[in-house]
Amino acid sequence: MRNVLLVDDEPLIVQGMQSIIDWNANNMQIADTARNGVEALSKLEDSPVDLVITDIMMPQMSGLELIREVKARSPFTKFIILSGYEEFNYVREGITLGVENYLLKPVNIDELEATIKHMQHDWEREEIRQIQMDQSWRILRNNILQRWANETIDAKEFRERALLLEIPMTKSSYNAAALRIVAEPDHGVNDPQLYRPKIAEQCENIGNEQLPDGCEIICFPDQEGDIIVLFASSSLEGEEWQHKALHGMKQWIAADTGACVWGVIGQAEQTYLGFPLSCSKVKQWLQNHLFIGSETSIVTTGSDGEPVSFLEKREPAMEQFHKLLRDGESLEVNRFIDQFFDVQMDSHVARKPFFNSAIQLMLAAKDLEKTPDYGGVFGALSRIHTLSGLKQLVKRVIHQTLDTYHTIEKDYSPHVLAVLDLVKNHYKEELSLKTLSQKLDLHPNYLGQLFQQEAGTSFSDYVNQYRIERATHLLLYSDKRAGEVGAEVGYGDTSYFYRQFKKYAGVSPTELRLMYMKK
Template sequence: MRNVLLVDDEPLIVKGMQSIIDWNANHMQIADTARNGVEALAKLDGLSVDLVITDIMMPQMTGLELIREVKVRSPLTKFIILSGYEEFNYVREGITLGVENYLLKPVNIGELEATIKHMQHDWEREEIRQIQMDQSWRILRTNILQRWANETIDAKEFRERAQLLELPLTKSSYCAAALRIVTDLDHGMDDPQFYRPVIAEQCEIIGRTHVPDGCEIICFPDQEGDIIVLFASTGREGEEWQVQSLCGMKQWIASDTGASVWGVKGLSEQSYLGVPQSCKQVKLWLQNHLLGESETIIVTSDNGSEAGQACEKREPVMDQFHKLLRDGKSLEVDRFIDDFFAVPSEDGHPARTPFFNSAIQLMLAAKNLEKTPDYGGVFGPLSRIHTLSGLKRLVKRVVHQTLDTYHATERDYSPHVMAALDFVKNTYKEELSLKTLSQKLDLHPNYLGQLFQQEAGTSFSDYVNQYRIERATHLLLYSDKKTAEVAAEVGFWDTSYFYRQFKKYAGVSPTELRSMYMKK
């Protein structure tokens, strides 16, 4: 609601102006009135006013003098001049001061409303310019674009926001693409070198150099860190310019950050309503595939999941792998992993699921050799793996960490600690405590706790939780039991506590673990 100040020394004029039009319907309100310019200036000291409607001839201070004073204090305030007679000199001076209109009394309602509508358009344009200059505009734009791509915004709200953000909704062809930045290190979204909003902004600038007349390009980061690229075109230019734009962006990101970059382009849609479908197709392709060795621009087909099917039946020979682990033959273990992850060049970018499943099997096989396995290094990094080579490196790292500790620390425990380990193994589903166990072994709880910590390398309570999480992991991966059932079966009667402990030891939630390992 915008504020209006009426200034006139004739009370009837002031009263008439208050009722001449429906101010509320025009999103305005009469904030105050004044009888002359001096009184108006005094009231403006404590009042924010968008529009001043003032008479020309008033005692003590004329309307033009008032306008000059207000302009100094509030340059954005607008003015309408009222006069009982037409005087060219006043009109000319009012124009030089930038007034919106010069209205003769009695005021013509239609002319007043037309003037107000014109001012409202000016205000809207000024607001848009101000928003665009502010960082909040970028945040708003990214938020709206993400919601558009994810189909989480109401159609009416989107059209209103699209008009504000000047998004193209009248083109005849729309297509989505994604640029995925892959690094060896775990860089967050707020890392200055890999700050996605800045990268997306620069990509949009670079992409525009290849945009034909009548076409537009929009770039923004999605919530997973990919740079989403939207192409809007007339449909007559073909798609070569889109691939050229992606190549230019990809090359710039790679040279500026030193990271590897892959591009995936979806199918074209005939309306802006099809943008979410094109985005979904691109993201589905990335979700279903591991990226190969060559950085390239991939153009998907109709279902986005056609590549890599030849690899789906690949499974490691686990008996052979178990033997290599027990024998501690590191070089042969590496050769086994290299051979398994060797993909023929014609397969390009293999399907993600079978390789993720096999990688989990290999890592769990190694972890099962540990007395107190820590799954944080197994499942936590998986969500950040996008390449076949990255997955292979993770498997090797986890396996070698296990081999380095397993064969170096393999020794006999004292009878009391061995009894404690067996007790946990046989009764982990029940309520366990060091106090209860010490009574069974006829030992002082403090002595048993210190002995266990010294030999097992962890506290008794942590060992119990780790063992329960280990058993829960196998149930989550290899059974269809509900999470609450799994929690109860391994000794966690409070499901929320189970979730917290699982996240602590495994690095991911039970739900995230199951989404990583998809049973065939």
């Protein structure tokens, strides 16, 4: 909202100017009034304004003198002169001072509004120039684009920001694409997450090198680290130019980061209002698929062409796998995992059946542990984008378990065995070393030290890990709500249950269920 100061020694003129037009509709407000130049200067010292509308002939200080003084202090303030004197000398001097217009009394409404609209365009251009000189312009634009893609920005605010930030809104075709940068674990590739904005900036430069007439490209990183590409076109150019631009960006990122890069293009929408939908479909496609191999062609959503029936039926032979785990056959376990994940497909597969099966395999191994730690399972799953990465995770988790399970088991003292048994049978109840030590006729401190020494973890951690293990099974294999699950395993406070689950499992209960997508 722009602030306006009215300066005139005639009260009726001041009152009339306040109501002559709808100032709010023009994104302006009358901040204050003054009867002469001296009073105006005094008020401007405390509250600078964007526009001064002033009479010329006033006592103590004329309008022209006021303009000279204000311009010396605030060079960006704009001025409109009012006068009942149609004298060329005033007009000429006003023009010399750089006023926006010279309006005769009584003021013509249309001329005043036209002058204001002209000033608003000037202000917008000045703002753009000032912002563009600062790197914050790109940060601001990325923020607005992210909110637009996620549909978390009000339509009016977006239109205002889009005009300021030169985001196209009048094209006839809009669609989104995404470039996913995948640095697999243990491949010696530095994760380029920290400089994604720079990558997006360079991608935009590459995409704009050979654009067809009427087409625009804007690139920005989203909150998940993907580079989102906005394609906007005012003509029916087809998809060839988009594929060509995306391919150039993809090649540059791969060369610059050493990582694998995959590109997905969404369906076109007819107005800028459809861009969030196109973006959502691209992100959903990425969420639902795993990539195969180190190099793929650019995928267009809606054209998977994958044998769904085969993928939906792909489940591991769990009885065979359980036997291999119990026998400790590491080579056979590896062979089993390799055969299961050996898929003869092009570029990508559906994520759901492979994630479900991977979770089954890892939980089967975790069931062998006395105090399963799920942090390395579910937290790592959220960062998996490829079938090979998923296979590596499954092997790592399972072999970590086998390494400890098939060593010589510890001989627990009778007191610690009693504690373990009490936790197993009463984990839903309130448990503490104080109450357990009374049952065992031991000092709480001694029992705590003994348990830590033999179990390798504190009593409270053991109880929480056991409860989270039971909660994990309920979340995956029942339809109970998360709050009900928490209460069933001993957490009366739902928010506390969420915090503990996140701490020990690495993901929230909701995120866990999203990973394990039920059939």
